[in-house]
Amino acid sequence: MRKSRAFLAFLLAFLSINGISHASDTIPLSCANKTNYTIRISNVIKGCEKTELSLGAGAISHSLIRPSVVDKQLMNRFKAAQAAAKKDGQALYIASGFRTLSRQKTLFAQAVRKYGSAQEASKWVAPPLVSHHPWGVVIDVNYPDEPVGAGWLEINGSKFGLCRVFENEWWHFEPVIAPGWKCPALVPDATFSVD
Numbered sequence: 001m002r003k004s005r006a007f008l009a010f011l012l013a014f015l016s017i018n019g020i021s022h023a024s025d026t027i028p029l030s031c032a033n034k035t036n037y038t039i040r041i042s043n044v045i046k047g048c049e050k051t052e053l054s055l056g057a058g059a060i061s062h063s064l065i066r067p068s069v070v071d072k073q074l075m076n077r078f079k080a081a082q083a084a085a086k087k088d089g090q091a092l093y094i095a096s097g098f099r100t101l102s103r104q105k106t107l108f109a110q111a112v113r114k115y116g117s118a119q120e121a122s123k124w125v126a127p128p129l130v131s132h133h134p135w136g137v138v139i140d141v142n143y144p145d146e147p148v149g150a151g152w153l154e155i156n157g158s159k160f161g162l163c164r165v166f167e168n169e170w171w172h173f174e175p176v177i178a179p180g181w182k183c184p185a186l187v188p189d190a191t192f193s194v195d
Ligand SMILES: [Zn+2]
Pocket: 133, 138, 139, 140, 171, 172, 173
């Protein structure tokens, strides 16, 4: 009895290990050609070619250490989206991406003065420790002058893993999905985002 249980445990472990290794070569990874930004689907085991930029295989979460630039895969996603937008006659540019904590503090303080309270200000500028900008995992696109281009990105961004997040900010995009997945529903404003 004990022996057969041990065998069963072994069998289950073997199957689950096998299952995991089998699964990982079927997790799709999006790669964009460095010259024409054509997207090819590889998988996380094979990776992307040297001639390609990785757009990642899932939502891009921030690192544990504060960065000093926009996340590299997020930039790759933006470049691929920018190239596709250009083909459709739309220009995309990053108005604001990475911000230092002190920059975010200044912006928040300005918003508190403008809106009268921290609570009201947080709907428009996230407090420094809450904002995703100092983590390098957000881009503000075409702000404030080109909402049409940002509208293009809102419609087409999911192909590149870029989603508009807030109802009150047409310019704010985050890499919250894998390229090709569906963007989640918008939340009203930054006070509804959970880090
Ligand atoms: Zn933003």
